[in-house]
Amino acid sequence: MSRNGLITMGVALCTAAAFGLAVPHTAAAATNRCSYTSSTLRPTLTYGDTGSSVKQAQCLSNAWGGQPPKLALDGDFDTVTLKKIEWIQGCHGLPPNGVIEGHTWQVLYHPALDCYDPYPA
Known part of the structure; x- marks a missing residue:
């Protein structure tokens, strides 16, 4: 990536953070x-x-910023994990069925910069 491209990306991320938008880590970092x-x-x-x-x-899923809680890395697909996966699916226009399969894995590895769907209470 060019120097100008890196500067532009840095400015965009800083601007998003300044306005309180959730900015997850890059897929490579995750x-x-x-x-x-x-x-x-x-x-x-x-x-x-x-x-x-x-x-x-x-x-x-913990690479996502914003309100959703960080999940315990316990390897147990419990109700807390289910709720977070359903929310992530909804953010990407996928059916929020809580099943982690091809499309859901794809978005877990390549998260959106932000989600405007409120996290369920």
Whole structure:
């Protein structure tokens, strides 16, 4: 990326942060921090599942900024994880069904800069 491109991106992120918009880490940063499984391992996960793939999804979901709570990285797909996944899906126009599959994995690895859907109480 050119120097001007980096400056433009930096200004945009600082401006977003100044206005209180949620600005998650980049997908590359999240991927580097979240190494519970390979980024190519993307099994279908549902409420009640456990294990390292659930922990990977929890870690990736924590890259989101804003109000949603940080998930415990316990590998347990519980109601708190379900609620966060449904919210993330809604932010990306996916059906908020709480099932982590192909499209949901994609958005976990490549989060939007912000979501205007309020986090459920």
